[in-house]
Structure formats: structure tokens, C-alpha cells
Amino acid sequence: MRTPPTDQSARHGPSRADATAGSRTSHRPGGSRRSGEGPVMFTAAQRATVVPPEPPTRPRLSLTAVRATRAVLDGGWWPRSRDPVAELPGLILALNERYGPVRQLMLNSHSWDGHFRRLAVGSRVVRAGWFSTVDPAMLIATTERGDQIDLLVVPPEVPAATADIAMATAADPSNQLRAPDVLATSRTAPTAARGEGVDPATVWDNEGGHSAREVPSRPHIPGEPVSTDST
Structure with missing residues (x-):
């Protein structure tokens, strides 16, 4: 289990927030942002829980087989679009x-086509925070028990060969590169290295996910609650 840095804001941006549930409505709000730095502002409708209109798709996701104490990332994710819903x-x-129920996500506010405060996934509601201070190449998830999961986000438009090597690097427990550096290195990787692809044992996309298993816990980082709206 690795110990997170004391100054978490310098690594990823703002601190974590507790997830809360709200009334449900089926729509895709766009959201707006205050001028300058800070969280996304929400209208009253956008504070409601968004219910996805379509069944979830299998993610193109590569996770570390073992969570190393000093690893920078827990894996890589290659979304097919910039539609968060x-x-x-x-x-x-x-x-x-893999890790137990997720209660909250933190994402970059400029990298996605819409924003919402809460998202219904199965029988649960997950809270989302959108911040300009979160690196566009990062997604941070927090589980119900307070564990932090740091994922590389590979842009949807990146070629498959580049995405493969980026996800493989992010899922390597010995990797010490931060997310933007992983992307930059993957874009300039030799052709031979690109052809190796992602280790099939770490990818969830083809087989629909591995069986859940116990993983080492990374403690929740204390901090002030995150504000995801203007209230």
C-alpha cells in the first residue's frame, strides 16, 4: 500500500468529496464553469441525478495486476468518445x-462534452466533480471505503497502437511516469514496441472484466470537501 503525498492538490487538484444521492431525471446536462479556476457551476436541473439512456459499454481498460506501493498510476482507460454519460x-x-463500489469521480472540466453532478450506475449513484485543475490525462476515483484509484485517460482520437502502449505503461507497477508523460512517451515509442500491445491479462474490454478479488487498500486522503456547484 503506497502512502499518498501530503500536498495532494499539487498532484491532482482539489480534495475529495463525499458522494450523495439526489432525485433522478433522464437527460444530459452540459454544465457551465465560472471564469478562471474552480469547480463547474450547476443549474438546479443539473444537480439532479443523470440516468444513462443506454446500457453501459465494456470499457477499454488496463489495470495493474498488483498495486505497487510507489506506483504513480493504477492503470489506463481509453474511452471511445468524450460523452461522459x-x-x-x-x-x-x-x-x-475490481476495487469495490466507487462513490466519486474527479475529472478535467474541459475534456468532456457535458457535465453533471450525479450519475446513476446500476443501483448506485456516483458523484462527479469537474475541475480545470485536474490533469486532462487523469481520472481519479474514490471507493466507498476511501481508496483512491488513479487512471490514465487516453484521448479517444489517439491511434490504437499508441493507446495500447500507453495503457500497458500505465498498468505497469514499476512505471514512474505521470499521466501526461505516459501519453507523450507512447506517441514517440518505436514501432516494434507499439506492436506488443497491452497484456491481455490486464484488459477488461474483450472478456467483459475479471472476477473481483481483494486488492491492497490505499487510504483515503483527508481534506476539505470538494464543491461541485456554486452552493
Whole structure:
């Protein structure tokens, strides 16, 4: 189990928030952001829980087989689009199976086509925080027991060969590169290395996910609650 840095804001942005449930409505809000730095502002409708209109898709996801104490990332994710309502449910279900129920996600506010405060996934509601201070190449998930999962986000438009090597690097327990550096290195990797692809044992996409198993816990990082709206 690795110990997170004391200054978490310097690594990923704002601190974590507790998830809460709200009334449900089926729509895809766009969201707006205050000028300058800070969280996304929500209208009253956007504070409601979004119910995805389509079943979740299998995520293109590569996770570390063993969570190393000093590893920078826990794996890599390659979404098919920038629509968070379409992409996030499948990812959340895969993370639920591997690490236990996810209660909250933190994402970059500029990298996605819409924003919402809460998302219904199965019988659970997951809270989302959108911040300009979260690196576009990162997604941070927090489980119900307070464990933190740090994922590389590979842009949807990246070629398959580049995405393969980026996810393989992010899922390597010995990797010490941060998410933006993983992407940059993957884009310039030799052709031979690109052809190796992702280790099939770590990818959830083809077989629909591995069986859940106990994984080492990374403690929740204490901090002030995250504000995801103007209230």
C-alpha cells in the first residue's frame, strides 16, 4: 500500500468529496464553469441525478495486476468518445468489480462534452466533480471505503497502437511516469514496441472484466470537501 503525498492538490487538484444521492431525471446536462479556476457551476436541473439512456459499454481498460506501493498510476482507460454519460458507467462497473463500489469521480472540466453532478450506475449513484485543475490525462476515483484509484485517460482520437502502449505503461507497477508523460512517451515509442500491445491479462474490454478479488487498500486522503456547484 503506497502512502499518498501530503500536498495532494499539487498532484491532482482539489480534495475529495463525499458522494450523495439526489432525485433522478433522464437527460444530459452540459454544465457551465465560472471564469478562471474552480469547480463547474450547476443549474438546479443539473444537480439532479443523470440516468444513462443506454446500457453501459465494456470499457477499454488496463489495470495493474498488483498495486505497487510507489506506483504513480493504477492503470489506463481509453474511452471511445468524450460523452461522459456514455463512457463512465462501463468504467465504474469495472472498477466496482475490481476495487469495490466507487462513490466519486474527479475529472478535467474541459475534456468532456457535458457535465453533471450525479450519475446513476446500476443501483448506485456516483458523484462527479469537474475541475480545470485536474490533469486532462487523469481520472481519479474514490471507493466507498476511501481508496483512491488513479487512471490514465487516453484521448479517444489517439491511434490504437499508441493507446495500447500507453495503457500497458500505465498498468505497469514499476512505471514512474505521470499521466501526461505516459501519453507523450507512447506517441514517440518505436514501432516494434507499439506492436506488443497491452497484456491481455490486464484488459477488461474483450472478456467483459475479471472476477473481483481483494486488492491492497490505499487510504483515503483527508481534506476539505470538494464543491461541485456554486452552493
